[in-house]
Amino acid sequence: MMPFRVLVAVALLIAATCRGFAADVVFPPGAHVGMKPLVGLNRAKSFIGFETEDQGVKVLIADLPADAYAEVVSAFKANPAGTGNIKPESLETPAGLAYYTVESGRDGASNVRRYSMILPGPTFSGYVAVQVPENASKIYTDDAVRQMFATAQIRNEVPVDEQLGMMPFKVTELSGFKNIRMLAPGAALLLADGDEKALETKPFLLLGIIGSAPATPDDRGRFAQQIATTIPGVRDGRITMSEPIRIDGQAGFETRIDAVSGKDNTPVTIVQWLRFGAQTSMRIIGSSPRTDWEKAFPRFRAVRDGIQPRG
Known part of the structure; x- marks a missing residue:
């Protein structure tokens, strides 16, 4: 049997080796990537991370687009020495082969x-x-950061409740929407029937907050129609209706648009709801192929009416 003092020494060695990390991989809320953060790193308050x-x-x-990784791999193979004295390095992680770079710079007056x-x-x-x-x-040396990187893991899905x-x-x-994805942390949420490669072919909703509101009630119609023209991925749009409404007791505006969307020029009908606050507005955009509009619109409205303030 191994002497007790040897067991103690082994335990102390293991503890010394691991003391710089959290015990388990931590996924910050909303993140697909998790890792064992170095000691002293806690959940960030204003962004996703530590x-x-x-x-x-x-x-x-x-998250970056799926093809971003392949582009980095291709660049690494084409120029292993890197550019501008920044040489990419490869690193094995539980998520697969990663690539990373290290460089010195300045943040204001600080190195x-x-x-x-x-x-x-x-x-x-x-x-x-x-x-x-x-x-x-x-404390946070090149080697320590590299070791933290080496613990990185990927989770394919972020729990819906966590995103909400x-x-x-x-x-x-x-x-009934099954594809739920946060597009901007704490700011924009996608609810869809289809995947993002052909989003316009099935009904979907975008929920978010915009950092502006009309200055006066008389400006609401102009504001709603103007912001409706900024809906991405829409072509040949024509406003078919735009009128004031009440949403959960608050002033709002409903605007509907007929347009085409996507690479196949799918005819779509879009509804935009704005619920006005003092300095911000809630914006809800629902889009559906025109052939599915009659079934999709009640679903859009049910989501809208189920949105409640926190606290």
Whole structure:
């Protein structure tokens, strides 16, 4: 039997090896990428990722398009030496082979060390960016950040409740939509029947907050029609109706548009609802192929009517 003092020594060695990391992989709310954050890093308050208490060290986690990883791999193979004295390195992770870079820079008047890593994902590329100020570089060293990167994992789906919990309002009715995805952390949410490669071929909803509101009630119609022209992916749009309504007791505006969308020029009907606040507006955009509009519109309205304020 191994002597007790040897067991103690082994335990201390293991503890010393692992003391710089959290015990388990942590997925920040809304993130597809998780890792074992270095000691001193906690959930960030204003972005998806981690940060130190003084907000000096930041670890930003985001999704990039699926083909971004392949583009990085191709660039690495074409020029392994890198450019501008920045040489990409490869790294094995539980998520697969990752590529990362390290460079020095400045953030205002401070010297910083910056690290960027990209990971393969099923329908996205995982991305992690780290910034370490000079006064923290003795703790958060190049080797320590590399070891943290090596723990990165991917989860294919972010739980729906987790995504909904990040929005500034409650969504109590999903109306049968199965594809739920946060497009901008805490700001924009997609509810769809189809996948994002051919979104316009089936009904979908976009929910979000815009940081503006009409100055006076008389400006609401102009504001609603003007912002309706900014709906992405729409061509040959024609406003068929635009009128004031009440949404959950608040002033709002409903605008409908006939247009075409997508590479196949799918005829669609779109509804835009605005619910006005003092300085911001809630914006809800529902789009459906025109042939499915009669069934889709009640679903859109059910989601709209199920949105409630938090607190």
